[in-house]
Amino acid sequence: MSNQDDQSASFSRWRRKAEEKIRERSCDPSSISTHRSAEETQKLLYELQVHQIELEMQNEELQRTQDQLNAERASYFTLYELAPVGYVNVDHEGLILKANLAAATILDTVRKNLLGQSFYQSIYPEDQDIFYFCKKKLIKTSQPQVCELRMVKKNGTPFWVSLTYSAAQFEGDLLSYLIVLSDITERVQQEEEGRRLQKQLSQAQKMEAIGTLAGGIAHDFNNILGAIFGYAEMVHEDCLPNSVMAGDIEQIIIAGNRAKELVKQILAFSRQAEADNIVLQPAIIVKEIIKLLRATLPTTIDIKQNVDSKSKLIAVDPTQIHQVLMNLCTNAFHAMEETGGTLDISLRNRTLEEQDLVNTKIILPGDFVQLSVKDSGPGISPEIKARMFDPYFTTKTTGKGTGLGLAIVHGIISSYKGFIRCDSKVGEGTTFDIFIPTVDDHDENVEELDGLASAKNHNEHILFVDDEEPLALMNKIMLERLGYRVTVRTTGFEALTTFRNDPDAFDLVITDQTMPGITGFDLARRMLQIRPQLPIILCTGFSTIISEEKTKSAGIKGFAMKPLAKKEIVNLISTVLSECP
Numbered sequence: 001m002s003n004q005d006d007q008s009a010s011f012s013r014w015r016r017k018a019e020e021k022i023r024e025r026s027c028d029p030s031s032i033s034t035h036r037s038a039e040e041t042q043k044l045l046y047e048l049q050v051h052q053i054e055l056e057m058q059n060e061e062l063q064r065t066q067d068q069l070n071a072e073r074a075s076y077f078t079l080y081e082l083a084p085v086g087y088v089n090v091d092h093e094g095l096i097l098k099a100n101l102a103a104a105t106i107l108d109t110v111r112k113n114l115l116g117q118s119f120y121q122s123i124y125p126e127d128q129d130i131f132y133f134c135k136k137k138l139i140k141t142s143q144p145q146v147c148e149l150r151m152v153k154k155n156g157t158p159f160w161v162s163l164t165y166s167a168a169q170f171e172g173d174l175l176s177y178l179i180v181l182s183d184i185t186e187r188v189q190q191e192e193e194g195r196r197l198q199k200q201l202s203q204a205q206k207m208e209a210i211g212t213l214a215g216g217i218a219h220d221f222n223n224i225l226g227a228i229f230g231y232a233e234m235v236h237e238d239c240l241p242n243s244v245m246a247g248d249i250e251q252i253i254i255a256g257n258r259a260k261e262l263v264k265q266i267l268a269f270s271r272q273a274e275a276d277n278i279v280l281q282p283a284i285i286v287k288e289i290i291k292l293l294r295a296t297l298p299t300t301i302d303i304k305q306n307v308d309s310k311s312k313l314i315a316v317d318p319t320q321i322h323q324v325l326m327n328l329c330t331n332a333f334h335a336m337e338e339t340g341g342t343l344d345i346s347l348r349n350r351t352l353e354e355q356d357l358v359n360t361k362i363i364l365p366g367d368f369v370q371l372s373v374k375d376s377g378p379g380i381s382p383e384i385k386a387r388m389f390d391p392y393f394t395t396k397t398t399g400k401g402t403g404l405g406l407a408i409v410h411g412i413i414s415s416y417k418g419f420i421r422c423d424s425k426v427g428e429g430t431t432f433d434i435f436i437p438t439v440d441d442h443d444e445n446v447e448e449l450d451g452l453a454s455a456k457n458h459n460e461h462i463l464f465v466d467d468e469e470p471l472a473l474m475n476k477i478m479l480e481r482l483g484y485r486v487t488v489r490t491t492g493f494e495a496l497t498t499f500r501n502d503p504d505a506f507d508l509v510i511t512d513q514t515m516p517g518i519t520g521f522d523l524a525r526r527m528l529q530i531r532p533q534l535p536i537i538l539c540t541g542f543s544t545i546i547s548e549e550k551t552k553s554a555g556i557k558g559f560a561m562k563p564l565a566k567k568e569i570v571n572l573i574s575t576v577l578s579e580c581p
Contacts, residue, residue, distance in 0.1 A: 230566065380422070
């Protein structure tokens with residue numbers, strides 16, 4: 001019963017007593033028609049009217065209070081039901097007593113399905129400890145607790161929420177807990193993306209530092225290789241044909257060429273050198289790599305090959321194809337390292353039609369060479385497969401991968417206007433198929449000059465400039481053996497002084513680019529001011545400021561990357577001299 005009803009009943013009882021008192025006095029003979037009796041009656045009636053007015057005013061105030069309470073209840077209902085965050089009331093066992101529309105939306109269900117259900121069931125299993133710790137801390141401190149954890153939608157999809165947990169009263173004296181939910185999945189994803197980009201930036205800065213270091217090493221290392229090449233070739237010339245020593249020297253030259261290609265690969269990886277594409281038969285490279293793999297992989301890995309020796313020609317950088325195949329085979333080995341398995345490598349010709357290129361619309365139909373690497377490992381899950389070509393993404397342990405291998409493979413194959421496909425299922429192994437467009441089968445061989453024969457009949461005077469004295473001496477001996485007269489200078493200033501003293505004494509100048517005091521480019525520019533038609537060859541092991549286009553625009557006739565084999569330097573000398581009057 002409300003306060004208004006209580007006051008009405010009280011007034012009714014008071015009024016009845018007053019009326020009874022009036023009647024009693026009216027029936028008393030001693031008081032009939034007396035002046036005092038009339039006054040008392042009038043006074044009681046007046047008091048009754050005053051009290052009635054007071055009660056009416058109180059009733060109006062109670063009604064206004066009731067209306068205000070109803071309005072506040074309606075406002076609370078609106079705020080509760082239409083709030084942008086989820087409100088959930090649970091009992092001490094975690095059963096849902098009440099929930100608003102936002103909570104049902106966040107949990108991807110309807111409200112009636114929530115009531116009576118356990119709130120804990122919607123929490124991601126690995127994050128339930130976070131919730132229990134939050135509840136325990138609330139009971140201990142009686143202060144609202146805030147935490148971030150993952151919950152699960154009806155379809156099983158996990159998502160992130162910010163959760164505020166506090167004590168509340170719900171329907172009388174029943175103790176309940178109020179849980180406020182906010183979906184923060186987008187914010188968490190943005191933060192993860194920010195961390196991923198920061199990690200990539202850090203890796204990129206490391207790679208930039210490696211590239212700078214590689215550039216510094218390349219110059220000195222190429223000078224060392226140049227001396228190895230030169231002396232090895234001269235010793236090889238002095239050996240008897242088919243002798244044991246000749247064979248040993250040939251192995252030194254082969255090893256030197258591998259080192260030369262390795263330097264080019266490092267520079268290309270650090271984006272400081274462009275790859276040199278040539279037309280080649282891919283079967284030769286594939287078979288060479290299979291031999292290398294057989295010598296390096298454990299016997300638990302069975303290597304099978306199906307290489308078509310008549311595969312069509314492709315225009316690629318052989319070093320990069322070597323890198324691509326080694327990356328894929330190394331990944332396959334790591335997948336089978338613990339249990340062993342079979343590594344299947346195949347090469348064949350393929351003609352792809354439009355229907356074969358549904359998922360690669362930027363690739364035109366035509367003839368391709370298909371290089372496939374298949375392993376019998378555990379396979380790749382769809383989640384990892386979706387990200388495996390991302391830079392710096394790796395599932396390998398520290399020391400076994402940087403996350404760059406497949407990204408580099410993808411970049412190399414894309415640069416050839418080819419594409420790569422991956423077919424993998426968990427438990428069924430993985431196959432990588434690489435498709436590289438073929439080129440027309442025509443003779444791309446360049447007629448090679450017989451440097452020894454063409455040079456022995458000449459007596460050109462060469463000014464050779466290099467600050468590496470052993471390298472300069474080696475080139476002097478090599479060129480003099482070929483019939484040239486050679487003057488060596490080990491600084492740019494010495495060379496410029498020698499040239500100024502007699503500009504017409506030299507038929508050709510060969511100069512290194514990186515030297516103390518004055519660079520080879522500046523030396524060549526000053527010499528050309530004195531003698532504009534002077535044949536000059538500029539050599540460099542590495543430079544970020546010089547290029548073949550820049551040298552040609554300055555009037556320099558030849559440009560070469562160190563180290564140069566004897567055949568290369570002779571061909572270049574013959575070409576430059578033949579172009580000059």
